[in-house]
Amino acid sequence: MEITKPYLLFLGDAPDQLAAKTAAGVVDWRPDWCVGQMRLPGCGADVGLDELDISAAAARGAKTLVIGVVNAGGVLPDRWIDAIVAAIDAGMDVASGLHMPLAAVPRIAEAARRTGRQLHDVRLSRERFKTGTGEKRPGKRVLTVGTDCSVGKKYAALALEAEMRSRGLDAEFRATGQTGVLIAGRGVAIDAVVADFISGAAEWITPAADPDHWDVVEGQGSLFHPSFAGVTLGLLHGAQPDAFVVCHEPTRKTMRNVKHPIPPIGAVIEATVAAGRLTNPEIRCVGIAINTAALSEGEAQAALDAASTAHGVPASDPIRFGMATIVDRLLEEVP
Amino acid sequence: MEITKPYLLFLGDAPDQLAAKTAAGVVDWRPDWCVGQMRLPGCGADVGLDELDISAAAARGAKTLVIGVVNAGGVLPDRWIDAIVAAIDAGMDVASGLHMPLAAVPRIAEAARRTGRQLHDVRLSRERFKTGTGEKRPGKRVLTVGTDCSVGKKYAALALEAEMRSRGLDAEFRATGQTGVLIAGRGVAIDAVVADFISGAAEWITPAADPDHWDVVEGQGSLFHPSFAGVTLGLLHGAQPDAFVVCHEPTRKTMRNVKHPIPPIGAVIEATVAAGRLTNPEIRCVGIAINTAALSEGEAQAALDAASTAHGVPASDPIRFGMATIVDRLLEEVP
Numbered sequence: 001m002e003i004t005k006p007y008l009l010f011l012g013d014a015p016d017q018l019a020a021k022t023a024a025g026v027v028d029w030r031p032d033w034c035v036g037q038m039r040l041p042g043c044g045a046d047v048g049l050d051e052l053d054i055s056a057a058a059a060r061g062a063k064t065l066v067i068g069v070v071n072a073g074g075v076l077p078d079r080w081i082d083a084i085v086a087a088i089d090a091g092m093d094v095a096s097g098l099h100m101p102l103a104a105v106p107r108i109a110e111a112a113r114r115t116g117r118q119l120h121d122v123r124l125s126r127e128r129f130k131t132g133t134g135e136k137r138p139g140k141r142v143l144t145v146g147t148d149c150s151v152g153k154k155y156a157a158l159a160l161e162a163e164m165r166s167r168g169l170d171a172e173f174r175a176t177g178q179t180g181v182l183i184a185g186r187g188v189a190i191d192a193v194v195a196d197f198i199s200g201a202a203e204w205i206t207p208a209a210d211p212d213h214w215d216v217v218e219g220q221g222s223l224f225h226p227s228f229a230g231v232t233l234g235l236l237h238g239a240q241p242d243a244f245v246v247c248h249e250p251t252r253k254t255m256r257n258v259k260h261p262i263p264p265i266g267a268v269i270e271a272t273v274a275a276g277r278l279t280n281p282e283i284r285c286v287g288i289a290i291n292t293a294a295l296s297e298g299e300a301q302a303a304l305d306a307a308s309t310a311h312g313v314p315a316s317d318p319i320r321f322g323m324a325t326i327v328d329r330l331l332e333e334v335p
Numbered sequence: 336m337e338i339t340k341p342y343l344l345f346l347g348d349a350p351d352q353l354a355a356k357t358a359a360g361v362v363d364w365r366p367d368w369c370v371g372q373m374r375l376p377g378c379g380a381d382v383g384l385d386e387l388d389i390s391a392a393a394a395r396g397a398k399t400l401v402i403g404v405v406n407a408g409g410v411l412p413d414r415w416i417d418a419i420v421a422a423i424d425a426g427m428d429v430a431s432g433l434h435m436p437l438a439a440v441p442r443i444a445e446a447a448r449r450t451g452r453q454l455h456d457v458r459l460s461r462e463r464f465k466t467g468t469g470e471k472r473p474g475k476r477v478l479t480v481g482t483d484c485s486v487g488k489k490y491a492a493l494a495l496e497a498e499m500r501s502r503g504l505d506a507e508f509r510a511t512g513q514t515g516v517l518i519a520g521r522g523v524a525i526d527a528v529v530a531d532f533i534s535g536a537a538e539w540i541t542p543a544a545d546p547d548h549w550d551v552v553e554g555q556g557s558l559f560h561p562s563f564a565g566v567t568l569g570l571l572h573g574a575q576p577d578a579f580v581v582c583h584e585p586t587r588k589t590m591r592n593v594k595h596p597i598p599p600i601g602a603v604i605e606a607t608v609a610a611g612r613l614t615n616p617e618i619r620c621v622g623i624a625i626n627t628a629a630l631s632e633g634e635a636q637a638a639l640d641a642a643s644t645a646h647g648v649p650a651s652d653p654i655r656f657g658m659a660t661i662v663d664r665l666l667e668e669v670p
Binding site for chain 2: 133
């Protein structure tokens, strides 16, 4: 399942910029895939693209309407339906990361049937997976892991991919979450897979490859998050990474949506190596990615230096300082 | 979702005893719930109950026809349909652990609709779970874990429950697999839950209880199985056990369906304590359950003594020697 490019990003009536996080992620990392944005009356978000209606977007060659906005409860509101049906009638596919399947709306299902357009529900994989084998596959893999959910694992992976490609390496971002799938144009929201098939789905996402090829795998959750650690572990076993980067958000006090404290970075490194050895005995940490947005430049540099010294690997903020030092270490460790 | 008792166990045309493992498990642990068995021509299995047809079973009060046989691929063969429809028409519900939903057979779906009878697909939970909270709940919990899949975690949990009940304790087996659900009459096949909800489903299976109540939770998979460790970890976090028992099958050379070696019992204890601490800092190992069926009585006793000495907890074969020593230790450690 590959989502056809280019995209028209649909922001609907997103109340604010945060609600349009999915669209913003696509624009940040795949600007060339986006012909414009479409907003409904009352929309409070703006991702800075040309404002297009359906027919203007179709004229510019848009092939997929991407629902770039989240809605409370993951439900598709009635006021979006006209635009979605119009996009289908104008020849576009539709991609959505909402919990509710697009085809659950009868008018959308009917329009897709009538025109033969694809509906991509990136949270609901139609792929049938096998259980994981745990067998070593050719190709190289680096995985981002985290001290918590939502600490920048996707951005760190995309920044790794960008830095590696800028050096002429054959590197590919492998998406494991709904926004990541829209950014990659393919992948699997691994938290939506049936539990028996987590590691099997991870093996499918990052298949056997050329020995010099790098898959840069988007991590999910945290081994220390009581709600999601099972997903994190299955992904770690299936991805069988040669190397990993720990992502951390220093202002976070407790883990997302629960009362558990954020684990120390060292504990995450230790637990990831201990568990990851099962499918890749050579697994090692090659860097730490810290979100320093809340710190001044001097404070940020001091925090990164301290983390680097404490754990013996380069530390950087992927957005602020880039991933060069971490990629240097990655290539030293896994030549 | 509670499965109504008593059961008529349907063995179909199971080629051999192994194919009727589900029925055998129900008879072993819940003989009082079974009014009889029903076999089709060519059946090579026998679980030792009275041979009944549908009308004789209905006359004895059977309330649910339990499909006690597995079939290659989990598909319901056409030659079983007449008996299932007849059971529904005679007033019985139907419970199945096959991959294929009962209602996928039009005649079965139609009969259930017509009569208002329930179809229980124990692999396909209809329950909607929340994500796990990781918060400590009242009540006591003991979980069985394993060096591999299929090493006796269900039997060890049921034997624990039986021993605890024989001492007058308020103990309840909590099922997490399809056969376990049929034996308990309720529960969730946790490997069939969407990955995001593994620990949430485990919390639902073993809810807050009286401080003196014991839930004896059936374990799944192994933290060292590359296909299923995510399920095992999510279950461990959600069950938040005060104590666990490690189950082991000493004749096994590699882990089930993969090439990975069986981990040492000590590694399983260590990994379970390390991971389980996240939701229950007091977690501890209270025993080792070893399947000694392949050993003479003397050899078995020597193997159990060696395991007990090596790990400092009682070791027993739940079927051969019972769980008294392990329950003694459990009550000492968690009074």
